[in-house]
Amino acid sequence: MPELPEVETVRRGLEPIMLGATITKVAQNRPDLRFPFPDRFVERLEGASINHMGRRAKYLVAELDTGEALVMHLGMSGSFRIELEEAASLPGMFHHPRSEAKAHDHVVFGVKGGTASAQVIYNDPRRFGFMDIVKTSELASCKHFAGMGIEPTGNELNGDTISRLFAGKSTPLKAALLDQRLIAGLGNIYVCEALWRAGLSPRRKASTITRKNGMATERSEALSLHIRDVIAEAIEAGGSSLRDHRQTNGDLGYFQHRFSAYDREGEACSKKGCSGIINRIVQSGRSTFYCPKCQR
Numbered sequence: 001m002p003e004l005p006e007v008e009t010v011r012r013g014l015e016p017i018m019l020g021a022t023i024t025k026v027a028q029n030r031p032d033l034r035f036p037f038p039d040r041f042v043e044r045l046e047g048a049s050i051n052h053m054g055r056r057a058k059y060l061v062a063e064l065d066t067g068e069a070l071v072m073h074l075g076m077s078g079s080f081r082i083e084l085e086e087a088a089s090l091p092g093m094f095h096h097p098r099s100e101a102k103a104h105d106h107v108v109f110g111v112k113g114g115t116a117s118a119q120v121i122y123n124d125p126r127r128f129g130f131m132d133i134v135k136t137s138e139l140a141s142c143k144h145f146a147g148m149g150i151e152p153t154g155n156e157l158n159g160d161t162i163s164r165l166f167a168g169k170s171t172p173l174k175a176a177l178l179d180q181r182l183i184a185g186l187g188n189i190y191v192c193e194a195l196w197r198a199g200l201s202p203r204r205k206a207s208t209i210t211r212k213n214g215m216a217t218e219r220s221e222a223l224s225l226h227i228r229d230v231i232a233e234a235i236e237a238g239g240s241s242l243r244d245h246r247q248t249n250g251d252l253g254y255f256q257h258r259f260s261a262y263d264r265e266g267e268a269c270s271k272k273g274c275s276g277i278i279n280r281i282v283q284s285g286r287s288t289f290y291c292p293k294c295q296r
Helices: 003-017 041-045 158-164 173-178 188-198 218-237
Strands: 022-028 050-056 059-064 069-074 079-083 105-113 116-124 130-134 279-283 286-290
Touching: 003 059, 003 079, 003 105, 003 116, 022 041, 041 130, 050 105, 059 116, 158 173, 158 218, 173 188, 173 286, 188 286
Parallel strands: none
Antiparallel strands: 022 105, 050 059, 059 069, 069 130, 079 116, 105 116, 279 286
């Protein structure tokens, strides 16, 4: 599944075409994706203008002038393709090429902004993605976002926040970081990378990097810094280029070539002065890559 940087890359690719544009036509080519489309899906979207093109965790959110918002999730294999009169592009970066087979074009949005018109096409061979329409005023409390934690990209994520969220938690540190109720949008790849940079073992108890009074520790400060940095670098590079992710312009991402821990099992740790070897363990059914020598 695309992680937060990949979804943000898709958002940035869609924004120039969709922000401020009017949805002139919607072709819904099947009754469902992962879930059924909401009632009157086409009718509620056609004629609406897009006031804001945003993201919450791994969801894309198009806020409309009708007081409703289109919530979109890419699932495992979903992607958007933009077709202009002069060219086509594919927002996002994907390691395995995303499908452009028209048989998997499940939703086609006709949009018009200014003098430019385009088709924004949602393609999803596995149909694990989904779309929903909710009231804009109820976004925070809707079933998709209710109880969701803070975003990992802003200043709200700092050492004090991590100490407060992880205080008293005996769960492994990696599991706490992946808990969407605490921090929303962090995924396996970037958690492995941030823990490696911070020199923290994914096995240690989450509470061991906190203070009882909820104030920051050196470890929680370092971890918050490295989370923000690794996410920012991945967004700048256009995503991790893993699994099925591709940019809107069709280019593949290159952040994967910067991985220091993820998917490097058996390789020498690249941290200066460390002679360790990257290990792979399984935590909660997911692969964790780390250096047991320098991550303590």
